[in-house]
Amino acid sequence: TQLLEQSPQFLSIQEGENLTVYCNSSSVFSSLQWYRQEPGEGPVLLVTVVTGGEVKKLKRLTFQFGDARKDSSLHITAAQPGDTGLYLCAGAGRNAGNMLTFGGGTRLMVKP
Amino acid sequence: SAVISQKPSRDICQRGTSLTIQCQVDSQVTMMFWYRQQPGQSLTLIATANQGSEATYESGFVIDKFPISRPNLTFSTLTVSNMSPEDSSIYLCSGSNRAGNTIYFGEGSWLTVV
Numbered sequence: 001t002q003l004l005e006q007s008p009q010f011l012s013i014q015e016g017e018n019l020t021v022y023c024n025s026s027s028v029f030s031s032l033q034w035y036r037q038e039p040g041e042g043p044v045l046l047v048t049v050v051t052g053g054e055v056k057k058l059k060r061l062t063f064q065f066g067d068a069r070k071d072s073s074l075h076i077t078a079a080q081p082g083d084t085g086l087y088l089c090a091g092a093g094r095n096a097g098n099m100l101t102f103g104g105g106t107r108l109m110v111k112p
Numbered sequence: 113s114a115v116i117s118q119k120p121s122r123d124i125c126q127r128g129t130s131l132t133i134q135c136q137v138d139s140q141v142t143m144m145f146w147y148r149q150q151p152g153q154s155l156t157l158i159a160t161a162n163q164g165s166e167a168t169y170e171s172g173f174v175i176d177k178f179p180i181s182r183p184n185l186t187f188s189t190l191t192v193s194n195m196s197p198e199d200s201s202i203y204l205c206s207g208s209n210r211a212g213n214t215i216y217f218g219e220g221s222w223l224t225v226v
Binding site: 006030031033035040041042043044045048050088090092099100102103104105 | 113145153154155156157160202204206212213214215216217218219220222
């Protein structure tokens with residue numbers, strides 16, 4: 001069974017601060033996805049990283065996939081109240097089916 | 113991105129009854145999955161919906177409790193049978209793209225069992 005440890009579980013920060021969310025595993029993933037979920041909605045895909053060492057930027061969000069494809073991070077610069085939500089990392093295994101293993105989630109609150 | 117729609121979006125159900133959730137995906141989706149998200153928690157895979165055959169269930173989930181159908185490539189149903197308050201959850205339909213490296217989600221079906 002592949003496990004993904006996501007940290008921190010909860011994060012409450014002031015508008016304008018920076019933050020990093022980590023996703024770690026002892027397993028290798030063929031790809032890793034980051035999702036954001038707001039109350040009352042399903043998870044919305046933010047990014048997919050596939051190559052070890054890959055860095056992707058989405059405005060103020062920077063996503064990195066570890067060289068060994070076992071870990072990933074999400075860094076948010078100058079957080080805004082609109083960034084508030086549940087952030088989920090999910091790894092796709094190499095086995096058939098591409099089923100996702102989800103991390104436990106990071107609940108972020110950005111206070112104005 | 114793929115379009116995934118599911119219904120109902122929300123329902124309140126009586127204990128002991130069953131409810132069927134429907135999911136429609138567009139043609140970009142190849143594989144379909146059903147997840148459960150209990151209040152305040154992350155997502156747990158229930159099963160992979162296989163077209164024209166029995167679903168593949170994850171540990172802890174059984175067909176008698178969560179029968180799943182996928183009669184064609186773009187449609188699947190999940191039934192939550194003989195519901196109890198512990199089944200109160202968000203049930204999410206998802207599908208993977210043709211490349212198999214990205215999974216998209218529907219907006220979820222919020223079930224409350226009273």
